[in-house]
Amino acid sequence: MNFHRLYATANKCYVVGNKLTPKGIMIHSTGANNPYLKRYVGPDDGLLGTNSYKNYWNNYQPGGQSICCHAFIGKLKDGTIATYQILPWNYQAWHCGRSGNQTHLSFEICEDGLNDKNYLDAVYHEAIDLCIYLCKEFGLSEKDILDHHEGNSIGIASNHGDVAHWWSLFGYSMDGLRDEVKKGLSKTNENHVALYVVRKDWSDISSQIGAYAILDNAKRACLSGYKVFDENGTEIYEYEDGVYPELYRVRKSWDDYRSQIGAFINLDHAKAVCVTGYKVYDENGKMVYSPEKKWKASDARHALRQSAGLETDTGEYDLNGDGKTTAAEARQILKNTL
Numbered sequence: 001m002n003f004h005r006l007y008a009t010a011n012k013c014y015v016v017g018n019k020l021t022p023k024g025i026m027i028h029s030t031g032a033n034n035p036y037l038k039r040y041v042g043p044d045d046g047l048l049g050t051n052s053y054k055n056y057w058n059n060y061q062p063g064g065q066s067i068c069c070h071a072f073i074g075k076l077k078d079g080t081i082a083t084y085q086i087l088p089w090n091y092q093a094w095h096c097g098r099s100g101n102q103t104h105l106s107f108e109i110c111e112d113g114l115n116d117k118n119y120l121d122a123v124y125h126e127a128i129d130l131c132i133y134l135c136k137e138f139g140l141s142e143k144d145i146l147d148h149h150e151g152n153s154i155g156i157a158s159n160h161g162d163v164a165h166w167w168s169l170f171g172y173s174m175d176g177l178r179d180e181v182k183k184g185l186s187k188t189n190e191n192h193v194a195l196y197v198v199r200k201d202w203s204d205i206s207s208q209i210g211a212y213a214i215l216d217n218a219k220r221a222c223l224s225g226y227k228v229f230d231e232n233g234t235e236i237y238e239y240e241d242g243v244y245p246e247l248y249r250v251r252k253s254w255d256d257y258r259s260q261i262g263a264f265i266n267l268d269h270a271k272a273v274c275v276t277g278y279k280v281y282d283e284n285g286k287m288v289y290s291p292e293k294k295w296k297a298s299d300a301r302h303a304l305r306q307s308a309g310l311e312t313d314t315g316e317y318d319l320n321g322d323g324k325t326t327a328a329e330a331r332q333i334l335k336n337t338l
């Protein structure tokens with residue numbers, strides 16, 4: 001999947017921001033002959049190309065209507081197929097005119113003249129990838145995916161023919177897509193690593209501050225007001241004051257927890273990886289360090305290894321001063337130190 005994100009922050013849907021807990025995915029196609037994303041997604045980020053009419057959906061009411069969806073699939077200006085997320089997944093989108101708006105994630109596929117099998121084949125496969133990604137992200141299966149047309153037949157969407165009216169012209173179908181998504185999901189399950197997630201509440205997906213393969217790391221990341229859940233939503237740990245050592249967190253800002261590049265018991269280690277643009281925060285969100293000079297990632301790695309006693313000024317690894325520490329050993333020790 002060629003995934004990009006450009007939120008339609010001016011759209012009424014984004015402004016209103018009703019919360020969504022996704023129960024399924026509804027696929028649409030635009031019903032207009034224009035395969036280029038720039039018609040719907042903007043402003044130009046350098047890849048989309050310019051839309052001089054500025055009539056993309058990053059307007060309060062595109063075409064005078066209260067409409068939006070979560071993502072678009074179509075062409076970049078160079079003809080490459082891409083996916084653009086334009087609304088956060090946990091916001092309701094007004095895409096199908098009925099109750100499906102309150103339950104379903106939605107994406108629109110840009111239609112062309114409905115005469116190019118190669119284009120349809122490309123966007124069909126991009127849609128499969130997006131569906132697999134969303135199913136994994138929100139614990140959905142292929143059975144939770146339908147198109148606008150199928151949504152109408154079960155009474156949760158208005159009367160439209162997309163995408164069947166287009167796909168059927170070239171032998172593609174929603175059943176075919178669901179089969180492919182099912183295959184994709186079972187493939188990923190083969191190498192599946194169970195993750196422990198840290199959230200305020202299992203149902204509050206947007207509160208998630210991390211997902212960890214190692215339970216102890218999940219517990220360590222669990223802040224006041226948060227809990228650790230296993231993959232089935234069973235609560236296995238609740239934050240307890242003073243159980244785990246205080247951690248210094250390196251983030252762009254305290255609120256931007258997704259920007260976190262590390263959490264360290266040792267303040268020096270946190271400082272060492274704190275590159276320009278980031279700051280170190282204590283457990284209570286108080287900023288304790290902000291780098292003064294330009295501090296690049298390569299400097300940070302070097303300083304981190306030095307502060308852990310693993311690398312000399314010349315870049316050689318020599319933990320015990322006997323010249324016998326190998327780089328692999330050093331990395332292992334460094335991992336255990338942090």
Ligand SMILES: [Zn+2]
Nearest residue numbers: 028148160162
């Ligand atoms: Zn539709």
